[in-house]
Amino acid sequence: MIKVIQPGFYTTIQDMGRFGYREKGVPVCGCMDNYSASIANSLLENEEMDAVMEITMTGPNLEFHASSFFSVTGAEMSPALNGIPINSYEVHKANEGDILSFGKLINGFRSYLAVKGGFLADLKLMSRSFYKPITEQNRIKELMEIPIEECSEYSPKISHIKPEAWHKENELDVFKGPEYEILTDDQLKLLSTNKFTIAKENNRMAYQLEELIGEQSHKMLTSATLPGTVQLTPNGKLIILMRDGQTTGGYPRVLQLASKSIALLAQKKFGDKISFQFLSH
């Protein structure tokens, strides 16, 4: 078990998502930056669906109550074991009583902590991803105890890898969305040439962009939305839905992010700049 001494800014348990319930209105959830999370699991030879801890902006303090092996990937958040700095993208051993803490955010926005065998938070609708009220909690709380498997012997095949620099990029690959055709020439020009700023309204449900691109008055029937769907509101605001985003919506879906760009956006924070790069199918 791992005990939460201090939870950090917004820390959750996530796996690759809750599939099969979108027709009942359940968001898919799962790791915002699934690429980094997969690397954390791969280093430990975990299963693809093993749950990891998603750490946002400021890390938690965690106490191991069982020996285990772990890895940290994604944003560089200065992890330390018993106060001694350790490398990200590397397999480490933790003994009972060890304290894992995090320090300064150097780059990115979300880190992923994997433990050997995964975090064994409750399985709800075939996923361990936190999403209230499907799971009891929406994030970890002080003194919460999260079950893990005891593991005292393990020789990793690969003990460390070089961190990738892709999440420092700021160009998002996008496809045309279903209502792309409603965009005016002026709006298209802004979308393909402007830089956009991440608004402070950014979370696991959606990222809003600060710059407005002009009003629209398109009326449409409610239809499905996906993680990475870029909606345009009547007053011209762009909203990019993320993993906890609602499954249906009534705003025009003007663009759709490529899968890897959803993960890239998940590493952006308030004030960061992004631009769109158009792809075709």
Place this chain on the structure above:
Amino acid sequence: MSSHPISIRPFGEHAILIEWPNEVSEVVLYDIIDFVESFKLDFQDSQDWELVPAYNSVTLINRRTKIDFSKTRCQLLECYKNRKASGTPQRYLWKLPVCYDLEFGIDLEEVASTLGCSIKEIIETHTKHIYTVYGIGFLPGFMYLGGVPKDLETPRKSVPRLKVIKGSVGLAGKQTGIYPQESPGGWNIIGNCPITLFNANLENPCFVSVGDQIQFYAINRAEYDLHKIETEIGIYNLDKIKLDD
């Protein structure tokens, strides 16, 4: 059986959007549901796909691989041609109790004054009509119900509430529905339904499916309390009627 012109388009790398003519109609909705059934039975790897029907569209999402669009498009057209042959899924009319006491129906008085009718008339009209489930979304288990009569159409609140309690029954424009959990919301609240609409501990967390129908009936406060307890301990007997096509 009449066929509709359908449009099939890519929606990112992992999804496809199929759209029927842009109208709110049961004929279109049931054609979509027949297609969904045909897809589930006939399509290879159908377990890798999630289908989200809503009003005049269905979105197909593949959880594993990027979609080969032109190949999948042909298979989907074939599926559409073969619908009905696979059989129509059973649909139900669910009768749901609602307590319209002012304690729950916090906007009833305002709605009555907007519509120029009495609270009694609102309750009579709301319970008389049968509503079709055109989609489930916004929140887990939140139904988009169509079929609200003209004399109940009322604008949504100009300032949404930060907190609407679980079970609240709302009216907004041409729509009515139930908040399955506490949530912010801008609909006019006219009552409360004590039945749990979404239970994450069940294999099928939400008994209603798109294409089903809903009718409300009025209950008093004592019946509300009883049904609330029954639903919480899992002994509430849902009142449902099989629908024929």
